[in-house]
Amino acid sequence: MDETHDEPRVLATDQALELIREIQQDHPDILFHQSGGCCDGSSPMCYPANEFMIGNHDVKLGEIGGVPVYISGSQFEAWKHTQLIIDVVPGRGGMFSLDNGRERRFLTRSCLFGGGEACMIPSVRQ
Template sequence: MIAIKRLDATEEALAVIDMISKEHGDLMFYQAGGCCEGTQPQCFEKGGFFPRTNDACIGTINGFEFWVDRDLFEYWKYAHFTLDVLDGFGPGGFSLETPYGKTFKVHYRLFTEEELQHLEPVRRND
């Protein structure tokens, strides 16, 4: 059986990612567990943010890593993430889509019992 992905993106999000990567090069995503940036996914130039010890890389979008805060991942490890983008400004404004009047958002759904048995492994930051 094929491993079940933990992460996907909408066509709209992929179009914004393509636009940003043409300007900034390689990217990375990080979804924190709160504080000033909330739980909204942030997009940075690759290396522009350093995941903490034991944060989880749940997959890639167009080859760009998507990291999740270690505590947030423990809460959402049974859920599939779909990255989307909306018009507007999210909290914080540190993310690279902000100057375009866009903000990334994640839609969640719980994995089925069968999917849980075949999930792609996560990679932890050592």
């Protein structure tokens, strides 16, 4: 949790936690990264932890299902007033993301801190 908020910076839906467990059957040690690069948008990328180098300016938002979630420093500056909710939707994941080829992909949703919107998304967990 952040010192200025009593709400966690990142949450996950039950569907996201289920897909994380599925991916961990093939890749036990994973992480998420939300970047500001060409492959971002609303899709957090899921990588094997030993194949992704966390940058000096990346910010750890927290963990979902025991998996760390990072965001680039520039994205954090733009999104620091929002809570991120990792969800799952039908479709293909990013080319290098571990959700690719599973016909479901991770999706980042967000709401302003204090807005109460996270409570409106069904089955949200830390």
